[in-house]
Amino acid sequence: MLGLKKTDATLLIVVTILTVFAPFILNPFPTSSAMAQFNAGYPDLMQRFIIFGIFAIGFNLLFGLTGYLSFGHAAFLGIGSYAVVWMYKLLDYNVLPGLVLAVIVSGIFALAIGFISLRRSGIYFSILTLAFAQMMFAISYSDLIGRFLGTTVTNGETGLQVYTSDPQILLSAGETAPHFLGLVEMRSTYTLDAGAWSFDFNAGYYFCVVFMLMAFYLAIRIFRSPFGLMLRAVKSNQQRMSYTGLNTKPYTLAVFVISGMYAGLAGGLLAAMDPLAGAERMQWTASGEVVLMTILGGAGTLIGPVLGAGFIKYFENIFSKINDNVLHQWFAFMPDGLEDFVVFVIHPFIGKGWHLTLGLMFMMVVIFLPGGLVEGGQRIGRIFRRKDRNSSDAELDAAKQRNTPPAE
Amino acid sequence: MDAILLQILNGLDKGSAYALIALGLTLIFGTLGVVNFAHGALFMIGAFCAVTLQRIFTLSYVTLDESQKDFLGNPLKVETPYVQSWFGESLGAGIIDWSVPLAILFCIPVMVLIGFVMERGLIKHFYKRPHADQILVTFGLAIVLQEIIKYFYGANPIPTPAPELFRGSFDFGVLLGFDPNAIIYPYWRLVYFAFSAVIIGGVFAFLQFTTFGMVVRAGMADRETVGMLGINIDKRFTIMFGIAAAVAGLAGVMYAPINSPNYHMGMDFLVLSFVVVVVGGMGSLPGAVLAGFLLGILESFASMNEVKNILPGIDQIIIYVVAIIILLTRPRGLMGRKGVMEE
Numbered sequence: 001m002l003g004l005k006k007t008d009a010t011l012l013i014v015v016t017i018l019t020v021f022a023p024f025i026l027n028p029f030p031t032s033s034a035m036a037q038f039n040a041g042y043p044d045l046m047q048r049f050i051i052f053g054i055f056a057i058g059f060n061l062l063f064g065l066t067g068y069l070s071f072g073h074a075a076f077l078g079i080g081s082y083a084v085v086w087m088y089k090l091l092d093y094n095v096l097p098g099l100v101l102a103v104i105v106s107g108i109f110a111l112a113i114g115f116i117s118l119r120r121s122g123i124y125f126s127i128l129t130l131a132f133a134q135m136m137f138a139i140s141y142s143d144l145i146g147r148f149l150g151t152t153v154t155n156g157e158t159g160l161q162v163y164t165s166d167p168q169i170l171l172s173a174g175e176t177a178p179h180f181l182g183l184v185e186m187r188s189t190y191t192l193d194a195g196a197w198s199f200d201f202n203a204g205y206y207f208c209v210v211f212m213l214m215a216f217y218l219a220i221r222i223f224r225s226p227f228g229l230m231l232r233a234v235k236s237n238q239q240r241m242s243y244t245g246l247n248t249k250p251y252t253l254a255v256f257v258i259s260g261m262y263a264g265l266a267g268g269l270l271a272a273m274d275p276l277a278g279a280e281r282m283q284w285t286a287s288g289e290v291v292l293m294t295i296l297g298g299a300g301t302l303i304g305p306v307l308g309a310g311f312i313k314y315f316e317n318i319f320s321k322i323n324d325n326v327l328h329q330w331f332a333f334m335p336d337g338l339e340d341f342v343v344f345v346i347h348p349f350i351g352k353g354w355h356l357t358l359g360l361m362f363m364m365v366v367i368f369l370p371g372g373l374v375e376g377g378q379r380i381g382r383i384f385r386r387k388d389r390n391s392s393d394a395e396l397d398a399a400k401q402r403n404t405p406p407a408e
Numbered sequence: 409m410d411a412i413l414l415q416i417l418n419g420l421d422k423g424s425a426y427a428l429i430a431l432g433l434t435l436i437f438g439t440l441g442v443v444n445f446a447h448g449a450l451f452m453i454g455a456f457c458a459v460t461l462q463r464i465f466t467l468s469y470v471t472l473d474e475s476q477k478d479f480l481g482n483p484l485k486v487e488t489p490y491v492q493s494w495f496g497e498s499l500g501a502g503i504i505d506w507s508v509p510l511a512i513l514f515c516i517p518v519m520v521l522i523g524f525v526m527e528r529g530l531i532k533h534f535y536k537r538p539h540a541d542q543i544l545v546t547f548g549l550a551i552v553l554q555e556i557i558k559y560f561y562g563a564n565p566i567p568t569p570a571p572e573l574f575r576g577s578f579d580f581g582v583l584l585g586f587d588p589n590a591i592i593y594p595y596w597r598l599v600y601f602a603f604s605a606v607i608i609g610g611v612f613a614f615l616q617f618t619t620f621g622m623v624v625r626a627g628m629a630d631r632e633t634v635g636m637l638g639i640n641i642d643k644r645f646t647i648m649f650g651i652a653a654a655v656a657g658l659a660g661v662m663y664a665p666i667n668s669p670n671y672h673m674g675m676d677f678l679v680l681s682f683v684v685v686v687v688g689g690m691g692s693l694p695g696a697v698l699a700g701f702l703l704g705i706l707e708s709f710a711s712m713n714e715v716k717n718i719l720p721g722i723d724q725i726i727i728y729v730v731a732i733i734i735l736l737t738r739p740r741g742l743m744g745r746k747g748v749m750e751e
Binding site for chain 1: 530551721724
């Protein structure tokens with residue numbers, strides 16, 4: 001189907017079904033029940049799952065296939081957001097021109113940054129991309145280009161947003177929020193009440209899903225193409241590739257640009273859902289986050305980054321919501337002293353302490369499970385089916401590749 | 409002329425911090441071959457050593473003073489630090505005042521211990537793993553350390569004043585025969601520069617003139633051969649890791665009065681320190697120090713108003729621009745040795 005092997009086609013179909021029915025799947029608990037706080041089926045969060053999924057898929061194309069660890073991918077995310085908001089400011093709230101521009105502009109930036117950074121590999125590459133991203137963050141945070149030109153380009157600390165004084169030459173009457181070709185507004189949500197449950201179907205979410213599925217399909221095609229194979233060869237031994245008379249630079253540069261465009265698209269979608277763009281999206285913590293997602297899910301696998309993105313965004317949301325009162329409710333069955341003690345122990349890891357949990361989780365994954373969640377799933381799977389050890393699972397190969405040293 | 413001198417002086421304190429952190433990074437990279445993304449966190453922990461000691465010294469007990477009334481007419485609550493009641497009023501106050509320099513003594517064992525635990529407990533298992541994994545695990549560790557500090561000390565910067573003696577500024581220009589008030593320079597920054605010069609000199613002397621240092625240098629050049637000579641090089645490298653951690657910690661302690669410590673100061677410095685290491689040349693100790701001071705001074709020149717009027721905001725990106733140019737024209741850095749991490 002669509003030029004895919006059977007396993008890949010199944011994977012794509014599974015992902016499609018999961019994303020399309022996500023509003024049901026993520027809302028398993030009745031709205032009034034105590035478990036409702038574990039529901040993730042509200043539009044804002046679901047959009048973030050999908051958007052960061054796209055971001056991580058793009059990052060994985062670079063890191064998973066070539067082993068080049070970029071620490072500055074958030075720069076492209078920020079550029080995408082700025083591009084979309086600028087299109088709002090100049091034309092109107094239609095998201096399409098903005099998204100096209102976001103992909104193009106981030107592609108151009110990725111070409112320039114990649115051209116320079118890819119002259120080095122290993123640690124140098126990581127530090128170069130980090131330096132570029134920090135530079136772009138500094139530029140947009142203090143709006144250096146704007147100050148140089150005497151206008152505003154990124155609007156500095158405040159972040160870029162649409163004002164009524166902006167030209168917006170195509171703006172029609174009554175248009176106040178992002179929409180797609182005037183057909184549907186991004187924030188419009190249909191709520192289905194079914195008994196004790198309530199499900200939200202958000203236009204923006206499905207808009208993102210369409211892009212995510214396209215991005216995922218493209219990623220599968222790249223993984224399975226001769227181009228993808230070449231990139232894996234670069235990862236396993238770049239020197240040998242050079243000795244066979246092959247110039248690896250065009251391949252790595254191409255995938256860097258593609259990966260930057262994915263990030264630009266994700267950034268654009270962020271601004272399409274919420275018409276704002278701020279410099280903090282470019283900060284290196286944001287770059288670190290996408291690295292986290294990819295590693296956690298499983299670098300070099302197809303589904304890993306999507307899983308990782310969903311996992312991190314979900315737990316970020318849940319952990320930040322839990323507070324001491326909730327914990328006391330949960331552990332109410334314990335004797336009083338013990339209850340207080342348990343709550344006291346868990347307290348640093350919840351609410352504002354979410355980053356601590358994230359950091360620990362990240363370290364655990366890197367130390368014990370370098371293949372991420374996908375590898376973890378496979379290990380569990382292998383316990384159940386010991387017999388067919390020589391499983392020719394394509395994902396397994398990818399997970400194994402992760403353990404070979406990357407190009408230095 | 410005096411303006412140029414002023415900028416050089418201004419660049420020295422930041423340059424010293426860059427140089428000290430970059431020195432530690434290079435020591436770790438040169439000996440263990442590990443890229444330590446948690447090194448900035450060690451710098452931050454050093455600064456919080458100063459905060460902790462200050463808090464310990466100012467621990468007080470409350471007494472009611474019947475002779476004085478507060479505005480509600482109740483007896484005034486007087487807080488007396490324990491240190492003052494133990495050592496007498498003036499000596500106690502002096503100890504509190506000197507808490508930052510005293511924190512040096514407190515910081516060294518703490519940092520060396522943290523360094524040992526980090527190396528033996530975590531980094532050791534990552535020698536054979538790819539560089540990407542080393543970056544990732546130390547990055548995770550940096551987040552954890554940062555969050556632990558944030559949990560205990562809060563997110564706000566904590567003012568940690570320098571001793572009374574060094575608080576003001578002095579007129580440096582007059583000494584050199586310029587007009588009065590042309591070059592005003594805070595005492596503490598001069599202290600910081602002198603301190604870092606001593607530390608840097610100490611580390612170099614240690615490596616150059618002691619047998620231990622000689623073995624470490626030999627191990628940096630060829631680990632395998634040194635190991636075959638029957639020397640336990642791993643143990644010495646672990647000690648070097650502890651020393652590198654202590655250097656970062658000391659840089660942090662003394663930096664506390666210049667910039668109030670907050671939990672993310674380590675990360676802010678780390679990114680720049682990496683750039684410094686790369687500019688200086690990966691694995692080259694003199695390169696790291698030289699590049700640290702050069703970039704610090706360059707940054708302060710770029711923040712001059714005359715420069716900013718032509719290129720607004722150049723001070724915030726100059727270091728990155730220079731780093732990119734140097735990496736492209738001279739990939740092994742200013743003083744990098746041939747063949748070390750060149751690819």
